Amino acid sequence: MKNTRKVIMMIVIVCLVAPFALVAQGEAETGPVSFEFWTTETQSDRMATIQVLVDTYEILNPDVKINLVPVDENEMATQLQTASAAGNLPALIEIGAENAVAFGSDGLMDVVRNGELIDKIGEDEFYSGALRLVASESGDNYAVPFHGWIQGIWYRADWFEEAGLEPPTTWENIEKAAEYFYNPSENQYGILVGTKAEGFTEQCFTQFALSNGAQLFDKDGNLIFNSPEMKEAVEYYARLAQYNPPGPQTWRARDYYLQGKMAMFFYSTYIMDDLSLQEKAAGSLTGENFAELAGSDFDPDLVTHTQMVPLITNTDTAGFGVVVTLGVINQPDSAAADAAVDFARYLYTPNAYITFLHMAPGGMNPVLKGIASNERFQNDPQGIFKHYGAEKMAEINSGMNDIVTFSIVDGNRITAASTITTKQIIPQMLYKVTQEGMDVDAAMDWAESEMKKLID
């Protein structure tokens, strides 16, 4: 009897719930589209700004729901793999161009929709140099350039002038100045070049290698890494590293410059606000708790005493920078992918784009030609443009067209070079030479064999 009652109750419950379930399913087919947007701007203030852009877009497009997810750029590969295995990929990601190419060559990026997005914005609107960095061998686009930064040597122009030294534009000038200012007994150092086995080191080294005409591959894709030019660049880099602060160093050592303990350092244009704004510099100073240590106070004159050299010359002249891209991911949910294209298109509209770029004036430079001269763009809320002057900022922006990397040789895309970059073989080699004291030839042989493993 009890069992019969139970069965009847079950039937009643199923009859009551089923219509709602069916309706809900029907709604899911035609209802709102939702997708994830992974950004590498993980800082809370930047997340807040991007969230405002997302909210604005959602108000304009009530059928689209965007879930903004911060992902550390070093974690992007791991997270993408995990999401791919779980069938839960984001529709849109913000990612460095070299990584976009490496992932794209593995079939992760939606080249059709990324091409479509470029067409919608207008191919001519982009700096061609930036577009070239995301192009595949067959001319497809693995991602869409979004913003970028330029690297250079930032140096104490007042110290150089006092010492009668030339600006650090050539190999000779750089080494001479690094040696001159290296005074470890006074806790003062000549230069900062990356020596840890990580991306910053490769960024510093690439500019030296390319300024000596050294490449990883020739234009036909043959590995030519182990060349006399490359060896010369490695040897020169190791000599410069002697004038670093002690031990393996990375970008974080730029703090020593802000404390007045270093003459030159490699850095991107992201440093501009730290140099000029006290509240930004605070995190780099030694602080009130260490009164005996020099460098606890903000130097308001540092910004005027600092100059930047974007190009380095030896046998060639080379600049270096990184383009950050937006990429639509290859995935089965075409509605989400289409919505991602539309949202990305919105991010390139002048107001949204400038709001995004103003999160880090100088650091995030536009890849669209028209934006640099836009009046609103030149009036950033932090006043960075005013500090450096419109002319300097225009020079930095125009550098977006001249970025060179190992992965483009004579206009040809060399995908394997991007994979080598993401595997950090070159910084590992430089670590071995500068920190473990490995012989340059042995370290280069090691790096070459690692590169061959990847290519095979």
Add this chain to the structure above:
Amino acid sequence: MEQSLSLRRSLSLEQKKARLGVQLVLPSVIVIGLLIIYPVAYNMYLSLFKVNLVGNNTFIGAKNYINIIADATFWQSVLTTFLYVVFSTFGTTLFGLVVALTMNKKFPLRAIVRSIIILPYVAPVIAVVYAWQFFFDPVNGIFIHVVVEMLGLYDQRFNLIGTPEYAIWVAIVFSIWKSFPFTYLMIIARLQTIDNNLYEAAEIDGCSSWKKFLHITLPELYFVLGTLILLRFVWNFNKFEEVYLLTENVKTLPIYTYFKAFTGVMDLGQGSALAVIQFVLLIGLIMVYVKKVLKW
């Protein structure tokens, strides 16, 4: 219904107990099966493939294993791992033992000292690692300031944590400092249960403090110490966050695996193979240890 009742009645007490035992263990078996055995088995399966980001994986047999064994860096990382594990495990145990013996004596403010000793163990790793990095910073660190500027023990500043030849020893000292409170707690708990009559009898026989330690304390602590060494060995063999965050350039097996599998475009097949090798090495060592030392 009646049939099942008669079946239940026909079970002996032993059988009923066994059945209850199975029922009690079953949920844990299912959870362990899902969360541990399945991932381990899947990992072994994956190690035989070239794992593609998109699309199907390619079966390559033992190639991942062959590549790893042929890689000199792998053997270096095995050596580094053993160096790190052996020194940090014995250091932690020895230091924990010394502190426990000291804390077992009565002295003023003992309760406060006992509480303070626990701090390194309970402090979050990331906070402590940053503190150490600031402490040993070559340009602004207080350690260098004291040994170079104030005491003049060294001519020039140096990077203690970053320099490859020192880094592993810093990691070992850090591990000992961070983990000894756990060892100390376990040992002192056992020390307090040792019958005081044993020590009194030894004293009557004229034993020195050293002999009392050697013939009473140490045998009483044997299995606690044995278990602590086993646990610390396993934990330190798999330790990632402390070593990676503090030094970055001490390539123990877990860190080597991380670089192989997750740097840049991921090589999950090779990463899986490395994890399997690490697993086999660890299980093998544990089995030897359990049989020879713990005599289970």
